[in-house]
Amino acid sequence: MLFAVFLPAILAIFIPFLSKWKEKIHTGYFVLLAPLAIFIYFVRFIGKDFDTVMEQYSWIPSLQIGIDFYLDGLSLLFVLLISGIGALVTFYSIFYLHTSEKLSHFYVYLLLFMTAMLGVVLSDNVFVLYSFWELTSISSFLLIGYWNYKERSRYGALKSMLITVFGGLSMLGGFILLSIITNTTSIQAMIEQADVILSSDYFGWILALVLLGAFTKSAQFPFHIWLPDAMEAPTPVSAYLHSATMVKAGIFLVARFSPIFVMSDWFFIFVSGIGVLTLVWGSFMAVRQTDLKGILAFSTISQLGMIMTMLGFGTKAAIFAAVFHILNHATFKGSLFMIAGIVDHETGTRDIRKLGGLFTLMPISGTLAFFGTFSMAGVPLPFLNGFYSKEKFFDSSLHLNEYTSELANLLSNAIPYLAVFGSIFTFVYSMYLVFGTFLGKKQFDQLPKKPHEAPFGMLISPIILVLGIVVIGLAPFLFNETILAHAAEAIYGEPVKAHIQFWHGLIPAFYMSLAVVGFGIVLTISRKGWQSIYRFIPGKLSLNKAYDFILAQLENSSAKITNTYMNGSLRRYMVLILLTIVICCFTALGLTNGFAWDTSNLAPITVPEILIALAMATAAIATIFTNNKIAAILILGVVGYGLSLLFVVYKAPDLALTQLVVETITVALFLLCFYHLPNLTERIESKAVKSMNVLISLGFGVLMTVVAISAHNTKLFDTISEYFIETSHDLGGGDNVVNVILVDMRGLDTMFEIVVLGIAALAIYGLVKLRNKKGAE
Known part of the structure; x- marks a missing residue:
């Protein structure tokens, strides 16, 4: 079944190349092969004697997510409709769509939709089903908006996607609750635990969220408003999506989960009442x-x-x-x-x-x-x-x-x-x-x-x-x-x-x-x-007007909120980013006991370390008060080179060398951009701005200090350092553990770091050449 489900998607890869011959042979003839083959493959299961079929393929075992396909009488009926009607619609489209149309786009979208629908009706894993479910929304959005030069087509496509994706996200919430309650992601296993689900305190939420996904997809009142606007799609799309497949996905969902919910009166009230x-x-x-x-x-x-x-x-x-x-x-x-x-x-x-x-x-x-x-x-x-x-x-x-x-x-x-x-x-x-x-x-x-x-x-x-x-x-x-x-x-x-x-x-x-x-x-x-x-009925009342009003209000509100902070000020962006980091990180540290302080296992602090730290702190503070750009750049370099010295003191020459190279490149870049730096002597800042700067600087500095201490003292997992110490000689052939980690155990990281340094060096070289060229002119 795996190949049958993904056959349309595989064929879609080749459609852009096959469509180059559309003047000689219509692209639809190539596409027709997929639904015909799938229909023929599944027809063999029809008969008075029928046994269910389960195929399982591992995907994300740690999350109990596998590509598990389950074929029973219900999924067989839908598969035959998807493939059979799909074949007829494809054949119809050959005569409906002229070769002057963008046939490659149309048939790629159609094949993706076909795969998505097959995945929905055959999936036994709720999260795989959800993945295919949302793919139906995306591919149908592309199909409905196929004639994208028409405003109504774009409107109908967006409307269908917003409503059905909203329902799909709600359905995902229901699936998550189901998986938590039953400790499984298999639909059939969930059905076996129907009594556990019915007795759960979250049953009401599960029922509402799952049905919301079904109702939006199957155009049930009041979510039906997307379907008439979706008629702007080409007729083959309407015949396929809106009569035999997509709109019946919600029907399939209710049918598949009804053994779980049917014993509840609320299932009857919601499903039959809305129906x-x-x-x-x-x-x-x-x-x-x-x-x-x-x-x-x-x-x-x-x-x-x-x-x-x-x-x-x-x-x-x-x-x-x-x-x-x-x-x-x-x-x-x-x-x-x-x-x-x-x-x-x-x-x-x-x-x-x-x-x-x-x-x-x-x-x-x-x-x-x-x-x-x-x-x-x-x-x-x-x-x-x-x-x-x-x-x-x-x-x-x-x-x-x-x-x-x-x-x-x-x-x-x-x-x-x-x-x-x-x-x-x-x-x-x-x-x-x-x-x-x-x-x-x-x-x-x-x-x-x-x-x-x-x-x-x-x-x-x-x-x-x-x-x-x-x-x-x-x-x-x-x-x-x-x-x-x-x-x-x-x-x-x-x-x-x-x-x-x-x-x-x-x-x-x-x-x-x-x-x-x-x-x-x-x-x-x-x-x-x-x-x-x-x-008089409905008169001036219109759910479409309600939808347009809600959408307009959301867009206007979003624009107002965005315009309050997206004003082109880099300073404001940095303030918001740093404040968010400080607030979120301190909150997380407080909730996880991250302020633990334990110095019992720390090495003693020596005089060289204190002197280097004081020099770095003095240089960092000095950058605040200097009004000379060159002085600010050089003083800032003291901080970076001081860090290199600390690496030397801690016997980490590789890190020290890397820091020296990075710091040298950084200083060079600052000097190359010298003329574009702001004039520090003309800075006029209000007391409020200065106070905010001090607050953010102190907050971020304290945060980094606390994070460093917390990282050392909070051990949520066993340290991996012992593994490196024990295996560096045998696996890497060296006793310098840091070297072995950088060159062997994390060799790819080191390689990409070198690539980054090389790119930075080339950038500096380009800037120097550009400057010399302008000087010569």
């Missing part, structure tokens, strides 16, 4: 849209809310229905996004107000759209897969668990009504989409381009997806026990068996479906009469 709210709001707002992809965006939000609602139920029937609808949604929504792209490609617009009557000129696209929209609407026809999972959703909403919480029971009673209400608007926007585009009044004169049917190559991918709609509708048993049951079992933890058939008799769920169709037809016919309701 059904998203279902209703998304379907209601979809009818308001005029852009084809805008309708599909809110449709996706609504459908994701429906799946999330079912996962929150936690019953066998609901989980099977959720898994079934994940598959169905990928087929009809992927095909509809592609049809929307075809309409835009062939007419030059996605504005449904300018479209109409296209069926006469685009009969194949229109037929495909009819299948997709009627399946999405849940119309009770035996060859439409959407009806099967929609009816199972209704049925599962009528058979919920009994909850101990009154709020949970109240929600469980309201969900069937909300499900029907949201589904009615699903029917309305589905009919609005297909009839408003392909039937009705012809307005070809308002179109930027004369419409015609798309090239056959562009139609192949949506045709395959629509065939999937029909095949699943006519023969659902082919997918039931071979993949859907395994996926549901992976979520529920026990075997899940469900019988899929078109006719279940006159059960309440069927009446709910009839109610959806009946009320939906009435609202569709009378849509223009009641559409004015949007002036």
Whole structure:
């Protein structure tokens, strides 16, 4: 599995070179090989008999982080969707994107996203999962902003990344708490300790943080606002990210962790409550849209809310229905996004107000759209897969668990009504989409381009997806026990068996479906009469405006804070840096008992050491009072050369030589920059500035003294000096321990120090030559 996951990323390395031949052969044909190979590799796991597969690769053992891949029914379903839909989208993009586009950029981003999604659904280690999770946010940001010359594309890309990364960081917090409580980073091991997690004092935080990551990624209310703006991406991106893969990452996360959380009433309240709210709001707002992809965006939000609602139920029937609808949604929504792209490609617009009557000129696209929209609407026809999972959703909403919480029971009673209400608007926007585009009044004169049917190559991918709609509708048993049951079992933890058939008799769920169709037809016919309701709901209220306001306030506040210290004054920068160091270090020393003072193991101080130290201190103090630049440079050199003498006294000739060289170079550099140094005789500083200088100087000096003493007296670990003393002769062949350390044991350090000195010498030589050249001129 390791190679399969990273195959797209490996191929991405070669895309910039392969794209050089794009005029002869479209780059998409090379890219198509990756998802096809992955799909073929994982198809072999489909069957009634299925055994989970675990592959483990060590990465950071000390932190219990390994690249561990776990394949069960749930991850298999998602892998097949990622690779299968990925192959179809790639093939579609070959005809959608012209070779004049930056194809290498597009396909590199697409392949990185494919690897990220495969990593998310196959990872068993929470921190590896998080790494792939954030890679999906970054790569989707690049894909959404692919047409970066468009302001709306940049806006949509930034919006999606800010919201999803915010959720991802929250999710990371939940993962850290989970790993601390369970003492493991394996998801499967965490599931085995579900009772420990449920009884933990941090369970509420874990649930909230993990769900926040899932809700932001899967565009649940109120975080759904990024998805419509992400429609500025090319249609292949929309068909891939926003119907089958990225937005379902949050669905996958909830499904994967539901065995841990499902026993809590709050899981049902949060997941099903937010899910059904998203279902209703998304379907209601979809009818308001005029852009084809805008309708599909809110449709996706609504459908994701429906799946999330079912996962929150936690019953066998609901989980099977959720898994079934994940598959169905990928087929009809992927095909509809592609049809929307075809309409835009062939007419030059996605504005449904300018479209109409296209069926006469685009009969194949229109037929495909009819299948997709009627399946999405849940119309009770035996060859439409959407009806099967929609009816199972209704049925599962009528058979919920009994909850101990009154709020949970109240929600469980309201969900069937909300499900029907949201589904009615699903029917309305589905009919609005297909009839408003392909039937009705012809307005070809308002179109930027004369419409015609798309090239056959562009139609192949949506045709395959629509065939999937029909095949699943006519023969659902082919997918039931071979993949859907395994996926549901992976979520529920026990075997899940469900019988899929078109006719279940006159059960309440069927009446709910009839109610959806009946009320939906009435609202569709009378849509223009009641559409004015949007002036009041939501009216002027807008979550997008709230997002823009919050972002603007953050940027303004950040600018004000930054401008208070970023004013171009080097002195202010040094003051802030040194003050921060002093405060943080003293705080750390105080918390770790760093002020310990022990002189019992120190050598006696001799007269030469005292004299050298006094000379250095006198020179350092003298630099404060001198007004002569040359004198200041030479006096400062006394401090450095005095340190060299101390090294000589302490029998460290190598360090003394190094210090002498460095100090000589430093003095030379100061002298070369002599004319650029400030005029010390014209310094006019206020008492406040001088006081601050004294305070910082004393504070930093005391800090360095305390750090030196603390480093000597605070022994948190066994000293390594004994190791060097014992092994210097045998390993380095010398008895001068310092020499052996510098030349052998830390030879690379010494080599790079020499390189630094060489670079400094060359710099000085260059300055001297430059000065001589100017003097000659």
